[in-house]
Amino acid sequence: MERPFVEISGVAMRYGGVEGTLALQNATLSVGKGEFIAVVGPSGCGKSTLMKLVTGLWPATAGTLLVAGQEVDGPLSIAGMAFQNPTLLPWRNIIDNVMLPLEVVEPHRRQLRSQRAMYEARAQDLLKLVGLGGFDKKFPHELSGGMQQRASLCRALIHEPALLMLDEPFAALDIFTREDLWAVLQGVWMARKPTVILVTHDLREAAYLADRVLVMSSRPGRIIAERIVDLPRPRTLETTYKPEFVSLVHDLREHISAARKGEEVVHGQ
Amino acid sequence: MASDAALTATAPAPGTAAKAPADATMSPEALRRLQAMALAQRRRRRLQAWLPWLVIIGMFVIWEAGVRAFNVQQFVLPAPTAIAESMIKWWVPLLDNSWQTLMTTLIGFFLAVIFGLLLGVAIGSSSLLYHGLYPLLIGFNSVPKVAVVPILVIWFGIGTVPAVITAFMISFFPIVVNVATGIATVEPELRDVLRALGAKPSDIIRKVGLPRAMPYFFASLKIAITVAFVGSIIAETVAANKGIGHLMILASSRFDVPLVFAGLIVTAVMGVAMYVAAVAIENRTTGWAMRGQNDQQQVSVPGV
Ligand SMILES: Nc1ncnc2c1ncn2[C@@H]1O[C@H](COP(=O)(O)OP(=O)(O)OP(=O)(O)O)[C@@H](O)[C@H]1O
Ligand SMILES: [Mg+2]
Numbered sequence: 277m278e279r280p281f282v283e284i285s286g287v288a289m290r291y292g293g294v295e296g297t298l299a300l301q302n303a304t305l306s307v308g309k310g311e312f313i314a315v316v317g318p319s320g321c322g323k324s325t326l327m328k329l330v331t332g333l334w335p336a337t338a339g340t341l342l343v344a345g346q347e348v349d350g351p352l353s354i355a356g357m358a359f360q361n362p363t364l365l366p367w368r369n370i371i372d373n374v375m376l377p378l379e380v381v382e383p384h385r386r387q388l389r390s391q392r393a394m395y396e397a398r399a400q401d402l403l404k405l406v407g408l409g410g411f412d413k414k415f416p417h418e419l420s421g422g423m424q425q426r427a428s429l430c431r432a433l434i435h436e437p438a439l440l441m442l443d444e445p446f447a448a449l450d451i452f453t454r455e456d457l458w459a460v461l462q463g464v465w466m467a468r469k470p471t472v473i474l475v476t477h478d479l480r481e482a483a484y485l486a487d488r489v490l491v492m493s494s495r496p497g498r499i500i501a502e503r504i505v506d507l508p509r510p511r512t513l514e515t516t517y518k519p520e521f522v523s524l525v526h527d528l529r530e531h532i533s534a535a536r537k538g539e540e541v542v543h544g545q
Numbered sequence: 546m547a548s549d550a551a552l553t554a555t556a557p558a559p560g561t562a563a564k565a566p567a568d569a570t571m572s573p574e575a576l577r578r579l580q581a582m583a584l585a586q587r588r589r590r591r592l593q594a595w596l597p598w599l600v601i602i603g604m605f606v607i608w609e610a611g612v613r614a615f616n617v618q619q620f621v622l623p624a625p626t627a628i629a630e631s632m633i634k635w636w637v638p639l640l641d642n643s644w645q646t647l648m649t650t651l652i653g654f655f656l657a658v659i660f661g662l663l664l665g666v667a668i669g670s671s672s673l674l675y676h677g678l679y680p681l682l683i684g685f686n687s688v689p690k691v692a693v694v695p696i697l698v699i700w701f702g703i704g705t706v707p708a709v710i711t712a713f714m715i716s717f718f719p720i721v722v723n724v725a726t727g728i729a730t731v732e733p734e735l736r737d738v739l740r741a742l743g744a745k746p747s748d749i750i751r752k753v754g755l756p757r758a759m760p761y762f763f764a765s766l767k768i769a770i771t772v773a774f775v776g777s778i779i780a781e782t783v784a785a786n787k788g789i790g791h792l793m794i795l796a797s798s799r800f801d802v803p804l805v806f807a808g809l810i811v812t813a814v815m816g817v818a819m820y821v822a823a824v825a826i827e828n829r830t831t832g833w834a835m836r837g838q839n840d841q842q843q844v845s846v847p848g849v
Contacts, residue, residue, distance in 0.1 A: 331741050353743025363734045367756045367833040379752065380742045415833055435742075 279345060280306035281439070281471045282330060287339030288496070289325050299325040301496035303339070310469040314482035316528065317492030318536045323475040324360055326497070327443050330473065331355045343439065353381055356437030358445045360475075362424035364416040370427050371412035374399045377435040384435055395434075402430040405460050407453065422448040426457070433464060440465075440472045446481065455513060458484050462510055479528045483521055484511055491531040501531045623803040628810065631803035638792060643811045646777055646789040649705055650819075653712025654773040661717050661769070662762065665724025669758065670750050675729065686718040691779055698784040708780035708788060715776035716769035723765035727758025763827035770819040774812060 282305075289300040299322040307313050315323050328334045329341060332351045341348040343355075356377065364373045378384040378395055388395060403409055406426040416424055425448045432440060445461075446454045462485060465472060476482050482489045483505055491501040503524060507515055515521055571579070605625045611617070612624040619627060632639060668675045690711050697707035731753055739749045781790025789808050796804035 328737075333737050333740055351740045351743050355741060357738075357741040359734065359738070361734060363732075363738050365735060365738070365753065365756070367759075367831075376738070376752070377742050380739065380744045380748055417833075441741075 281309040281311070281344060282307040282473070283340075283342040284326075284330065285340055287326075287329060287336045287341060289322065289329060289334065290337045291325075298496040300329070300336075301498055303492075303498045305490055305499050307471055307473060309471055311488065312465055312472040312474070312486050313488045313490060314474045314476055314486035315490045315492060316476060316479060316482050316532065317497060318494045318532065319477070321492045321494050321535070322497030323492060324443050326492075327357065327441050327473065327475060330439075331357055331441055352439070354437055355439040355441055356432040356435060356470075357441040358425075358429050358432040358443060360443040360447070362416070362421070362428040364424055364427060364431075366416050369413050369415050370403065370408065370419070371396070371399050373416065373427060374402065374430045374434055376431060381435045381437075399430065399434055402433055403427070405464075406430060406457060422450070422453065425449065429457075429461075436468060436470070438470055440470045442472065442474045444475055444477065447477065454478075454481070459510075459512070461485060466509060479525045479532070480516055482528065483507075483524050484516060489524075489528060491528065491535065493535045500535060503528060620800055620802045623806055627803045628806045631801070632807045632810075635804055635807065639789075639807060639811055642787060642789045642792040642808075643815060645705075645787045646708075646774070646781065646812070647815055649708045649777040649781075649788060650712050650770075650773045650815075653709045653777060654716050654770055656709070656713045657716040657720055657769060657773065658766070660713075661720025661765075662724055665721045665758070665762075666728060666750065666754070668721065669725035669728025670746070670754060672729075675725065682718065682721065685714075690715050690776055691783065694780050694783045697780070703784045703786060705785070705787070707784050708777040708790075711780035712773040712776035716773040719765045719768045719772070720762065723761040724758050727761030728754040731757050760827075760831045763823065763831055766823045766827070767820055770823050771816050774816050774819070778812060 284306065285304045287300060287303045288298070291297045291299055303322075303326060305313075315326065317323055325334070329336050330343065330348065332341075332348045335349075343352060364370075365376065368376070375388075375395060378388050384395070400409070400412060403412055406429060408423060408426055408430070411419065411423065411427075416427070419427065425445060429442070429445045432442065432445075442461075446457055449457065458481060465485075472485075474482070474485060479489075486505055489503045489505060490499050491503075492498065493500045505524060507518070507520060609625050612622060617624075623631075664678075668678055693714065694707055694711060697710055701707055701710070728750070735753050735757070736749060739753055744752070777788065778790035778793075781788035782794050785791045789812055793805050793808040796802075796808065
């Protein structure tokens with residue numbers, strides 16, 4: 277068998293020195309190349325922290341992280357990340373924001389000048405795909421929160437990264453737009469097969485999109501359950517009404533409830 | 546109107562919503578209200594544009610009236626009309642010397658912009674440099690520049706150079722501090738966007754630090770240009786043979802107080818003109834930071 281693309285073993289993260297918040301403890305998971313996994317867990321359990329460790333934005337306080345067989349010792353350039361907040365640069369219009377990774381990541385950086393038209397068309401296509409066609413020249417503050425989040429998703433996709441890290445990319449959207457974008461994201465994934473780690477609070481979203489769903493415990497977070505989603509692709513909204521799907525979501529919900537009870541026990545100490 | 550109703554019924558496609566003008570789907574009444582709002586706003590703008598002139602004219606009128614009413618001696622406080630008379634009489638030396646002062650100030654100011662930007666970027670992006678250099682900068686800025694001018698004269702002799710250097714020294718500090726603050730206070734989230742792409746530190750400064758510092762930089766230019774005038778004129782009054790400061794010293798030694806005031810007014814006019822130019826550049830380049838709040842934005846001239 278091939279080696280996993282992302283290997284995390286025994287990782288811990290404590291913010292702010294020895295006395296600080298222990299956000300993650302003994303987190304172990306691995307993601308195969310081209311696999312789509314979803315991470316669910318109660319709020320504040322360390323999901324965003326996990327994302328930042330995998331992309332090398334923060335160093336872990338313990339454990340090892342390997343991505344593509346290499347130890348993560350600094351920010352990765354093969355990853356595309358959509359942060360929990362849209363974090364668009366306020367002085368750039370939407371299309372320039374979306375094209376930002378092309379100005380940084382090789383080989384696009386070298387080719388951007390000569391093939392600007394091609395890249396611009398790619399950015400426009402992505403914007404249309406998420407329903408932002410015609411907003412390319414607007415500035416972030418002229419867009420709603422959900423629209424900014426969609427633009428930030430485009431920014432994560434534009435350089436076609438091998439590892440796609442999505443931290444609650446659809447949290448600010450209404451259920452209908454969200455379901456549309458599930459199909460969009462599934463389409464992108466099926467076309468190019470990047471490795472995806474998706475953090476979400478929406479269990480239906482996790483079950484719809486992922487090959488495998490990981491459940492995290494409350495803080496300090498670690499993986500307490502794992503469910504393989506064995507449903508054929510492409511999945512549609514119809515799929516979400518199938519009994520297998522419903523029972524999977526139900527099962528995940530119970531795990532989350534258990535995890536949250538665990539949090540109360542911790543508080544009681 | 547039937548066609549209006551039909552238009553309102555069909556929701557515009559997401560893509561076209563941005564471009565379609567809002568009035569396409571508007572009832573006549575709503576349109577009228579919108580027009581009334583636009584008119585009120587225009588009126589307000591017009592008043593805002595005229596207000597400074599009214600205030601300035603008002604000040605001169607009160608000044609004139611006060612001087613006449615209390616019969617103030619001309620060598621204590623000349624009336625605006627006397628100042629104007631003096632301006633007309635001495636317009637050639639006034640123009641000559643203010644040109645000299647303007648050039649001196651601008652050279653010093655541009656040097657301050659170049660070095661201020663460089664040092665500001667360096668200090669803002671490295672906390673080591675920040676902590677290492679900041680105390681020295683504060684100390685440097687606390688030194689009264691008048692006290693430095695004689696030293697400059699010893700080094701460079703009487704003339705333009707001490708004035709340029711004084712203008713530079715006095716306008717350098719606000720630029721450094723503002724640029725450094727702009728870069729040092731970049732939101733970590735924005736920095737992370739770049740870092741997550743594997744960007745080099747120089748990329749991060751270019752793509753996040755500098756754009757983010759631009760509003761701070763232009764805000765500092767408004768202060769820097771006005772204090773640069775103060776710097777060059779201070780130096781001219783102490784050690785120069787040209788410039789508006791020199792002219793004022795000559796005039797006051799001859800008790801020609803109207804001419805002194807004429808010099809002051811010319812200086813003020815130059816200061817305001819430069820300030821307005823800085824504001825125009827600022828509005829052009831950093832519109833994103835205003836977020837369409839131009840109505841609330843005030844032109845505040847910092848007191849020096
Ligand atoms: N920069 C930071 N400095 C200090 N503590 C932090 C920092 N970021 C996160 N934490 C702490 O780490 C814990 C986990 O945070 P994290 O953002 O990873 O949670 P999360 O699982 O993403 O939550 P949510 O679902 O609400 O986004 C929290 O208790 C938080 O207080
Ligand atoms: Mg989070």
